[in-house]
Amino acid sequence: MKSERRTRKLPLVKKLGRAQKLTRAEKQSHIRAALLDAAAKVVGEVGYSAAMVSTITRRAGVAQGTFYNYFSSRQDLFDQLLPSMSNEMLGFINQRSSHAANDVAREKLRFEAYFAYLLARPEFYRILYESELFAPEAFQKHIQVIAQGYQRVLRRATNAGDARAVDPREYEVIAFMLMGARKYLSSRFVRSNDSIRELPDFVTKAYMRFVCNGFWDEQADDASPSLSRQTKKKVLAPEGLLRSEKA
Incomplete structure (x- = not known):
């Protein structure tokens, strides 16, 4: 038990071939990041309700009292955990897609990139979906940030002439449809027995076919059921409606 209470030595930063101790600000940033990372791992393993401060600090390698220099309570940590991971996720996705x-x-x-x-970070799945109950403000903030990001992409595509003009109110609808697709495709094809596996290629192909080409004829309605069996190229775009090159 003694070994578990010892604080782990912080790493040294190498500069010009010589080891240099971290500055006070760097040390504080390191400890805060370590606590958030440990919290992510613990919540991912046991859920919010069973994630104790003592377990988190032990995983982070810091004294339990140190925790309260960075977070006022366990709930304060939970409220900051999802936003922190959301920023990490968005950075990861942007890095992998910016060269397209x-x-x-x-x-x-x-x-x-989302599924990568x-x-x-398999713990993100549980953190995200349990946060609606255990960190509702963080959950709503995450949903708002992601939805607004999608809507900006849609508007930019429309302004660039890459997507058809739609009622501005539809951007939010499309954004939530795309967010829902990721949620349920994750549940069905990626999460298995509390672990995360690679996304099958056929899922990406089906998603892109639907997004880029559409599925139902846009003229189909309840009054003309026969039209619903027709399919044709439509303007469905990246993260929204995009013009098909063959349309």
């Missing part, structure tokens, strides 16, 4: 040649290619890379992030 066009909007369609960018959407494919963004879609694949889940594979790299």
Whole structure:
């Protein structure tokens, strides 16, 4: 038990071939990041309700009293955990998709990057979906940030002439449809027995076919059921509606 109470020595930063101690600000940043990372691992393993401060600090390698220099309570940590991981996830996705040649290619890379992030950080899945109950403010903030990001992409595509003009109110609808697709595809094809596996290629192909080409004829309605069996190329775009090159 003694070994568990010892604080882990912080790493040294190498500069010009010589070891240099961390500055006070760097040390504080390191400890805070270590606590958030440990919290992510613990919540990912046992859930919010069973994630104790003592377990988190032991995993982070810091004294339990140190925790309260960075977070006022366990709930304060929970409230900051999802936003922290959301920023990490968005950075990960942007890094993997920024070099795309066009909007369609960018959407494919963004879609694949989301699932690659889940594979790299499997704890994010549980943190996200349990946060609605245990950290509702953080959950709502996450949903708002992601939805607004999607809507900016849609508007940018429309302004660039890469997507058809739609009622501005539809951008929010499309954003939540795409967020829902990721949620349920994660549940069905990626999460298995509390672990995360790679996304099958056929899922990406099906998603891109739907997003880029559409599925139901846009003229189909309840009054003309026969039209619903027709399919044709439509303007469905990256993270929204995109113009098909063959349309």
